[in-house]
Amino acid sequence: MFFGVLMFSCDSDVDAGEFVVGADYLALKNKVISIDTVTINLSTIKLDSLVTSNESRILAGNYDDPLFGKVKANSYFQVSTTSFNLYSENSDTDATGYVFDSIAVILRYDDYYYADTTKVQTLNIHRVTKKFKPNVNDDSFYNNSALDYNDTSLGTITYRPKPIGRDSINVKLDNEFGLELFNKFKNNEITTSSEFTDYLKGFVLTSDSNASGSIVGFNLSSVLRLYYSRGKGGAEDFYTKDFTVLDATKQFNSISSDRAGTLINDLPLSKMSLSSSYTGNTGFIQSGTGIVCRVDFPNIRQLKFLSDKGAIVDAKLIMKPVKNSYSKLFPLPEKLSVYVVDKLNRIKTTLTNSSGESIVATLNNANDEFDENVNYQLSIGSFLQKEMLKESDSKSGLIFTLPSLSKVVDRVALGDQTKKESEMKLQIYYITY
Numbered sequence: 062m063f064f065g066v067l068m069f070s071c072d073s074d075v076d077a078g079e080f081v082v083g084a085d086y087l088a089l090k091n092k093v094i095s096i097d098t099v100t101i102n103l104s105t106i107k108l109d110s111l112v113t114s115n116e117s118r119i120l121a122g123n124y125d126d127p128l129f130g131k132v133k134a135n136s137y138f139q140v141s142t143t144s145f146n147l148y149s150e151n152s153d154t155d156a157t158g159y160v161f162d163s164i165a166v167i168l169r170y171d172d173y174y175y176a177d178t179t180k181v182q183t184l185n186i187h188r189v190t191k192k193f194k195p196n197v198n199d200d201s202f203y204n205n206s207a208l209d210y211n212d213t214s215l216g217t218i219t220y221r222p223k224p225i226g227r228d229s230i231n232v233k234l235d236n237e238f239g240l241e242l243f244n245k246f247k248n249n250e251i252t253t254s255s256e257f258t259d260y261l262k263g264f265v266l267t268s269d270s271n272a273s274g275s276i277v278g279f280n281l282s283s284v285l286r287l288y289y290s291r292g293k294g295g296a297e298d299f300y301t302k303d304f305t306v307l308d309a310t311k312q313f314n315s316i317s318s319d320r321a322g323t324l325i326n327d328l329p330l331s332k333m334s335l336s337s338s339y340t341g342n343t344g345f346i347q348s349g350t351g352i353v354c355r356v357d358f359p360n361i362r363q364l365k366f367l368s369d370k371g372a373i374v375d376a377k378l379i380m381k382p383v384k385n386s387y388s389k390l391f392p393l394p395e396k397l398s399v400y401v402v403d404k405l406n407r408i409k410t411t412l413t414n415s416s417g418e419s420i421v422a423t424l425n426n427a428n429d430e431f432d433e434n435v436n437y438q439l440s441i442g443s444f445l446q447k448e449m450l451k452e453s454d455s456k457s458g459l460i461f462t463l464p465s466l467s468k469v470v471d472r473v474a475l476g477d478q479t480k481k482e483s484e485m486k487l488q489i490y491y492i493t494y
Contacts, residue, residue: 371493
């Protein structure tokens with residue numbers, strides 16, 4: 062491998078990236094070498110699964126992504142109550158005068174959305190027929206988890222999402238279902254939480270895949286609301302009873318993508334990765350579906366041979382989003398989380414600086430009208446120094462993800478070292494002494 066180098070004498074202060082190396086510290090014979098031609102390998106990985114339960118967000122919807130395919134989110138949730146009579150201010154004998162009116166699920170926006178909310182979308186609510194028990198021996202549900210549910214929808218809404226301008230949407234449910242639930246309480250047939258969940262195991266919120274638009278987030282203050290009334294001498298009193306999401310561990314999002322026809326259709330198992338040379342010189346990251354990218358520096362140990370005594374004092378990795386891969390519909394995330402991984406893509410630790418503090422890649426897009434300098438920057442000098450000095454054959458790489466892996470579907474596509482107009486770069490500052 063050929064290293065392009067630029068050498069600085071050290072008879073004055075030298076700005077070596079993150080560090081300023083002083084003349085008093087270095088002898089005149091010492092040099093700071095700037096290296097910018099180290100090989101960078103970029104690849105894409107599909108993680109086995111992501112925990113999506115206990116994330117306090119209901120995700121629902123679908124959209125078509127030109128790079129990532131058809132992305133869809135269904136949300137499973139369980140509701141319950143702490144009160145098992147209809148109206149606590151009255152006696153049980155008053156229940157005979159109550160009359161069922163209607164039932165609905167009120168979904169409250171939590172301000173998260175992705176893709177095109179100007180398009181009309183259809184959501185359906187189905188009744189889950191299986192208990193909320195994880196498929197494996199832990200307390201979690203995953204992005205690929207699913208529970209059996211009735212094919213017939215209890216309620217449907219066709220709407221244009223307004224996650225910022227409005228607070229909620231109201232999905233009216235089937236009256237036959239509502240009347241049956243109402244009578245269970247009116248006749249005191251349900252008196253405990255376990256009896257309630259045995260009767261009503263939960264719901265799944267799905268979207269109509271024929272109408273692609275967006276994925277929208279709703280918070281866990283969303284409720285199943287029973288409306289009923291009681292007549293009194295010509296007047297009528299109206300009441301409601303809410304059933305809420307009391308256990309966040311029993312709410313999870315099933316997030317999938319159909320990548321047929323995309324560059325990442327054939328992603329291998331999570332212990333392997335797909336080189337950017339097979340994916341249009343691009344690495345891909347998407348939360349929710351578990352797509353992450355890996356960066357390796359296969360020849361970094363060769364820097365040891367530049368000098369008998371030397372050290373990497375700083376290294377700046379600059380990663381550019383692929384030109385025209387982002388827009389107002391698909392905005393760039395502000396930060397990328399970074400993890401050190403082994404050859405089987407197993408996470409060893411978060412990436413840290415020389416002080417042991419976790420660091421992230423930060424988006425730089427200030428004052429760039431033509432998107433020519435939009436990039437993520439990250440200082441990795443401490444990591445590369447450790448890799449350079451390794452005596453064993455084990456090599457570590459870096460995996461990049463979004464800070465929130467499980468409760469969003471944001472994504473980014475990064476160019477590799479050969480990608481025209483989106484070239485990944487590494488600038489290393491190496492001191493010989």
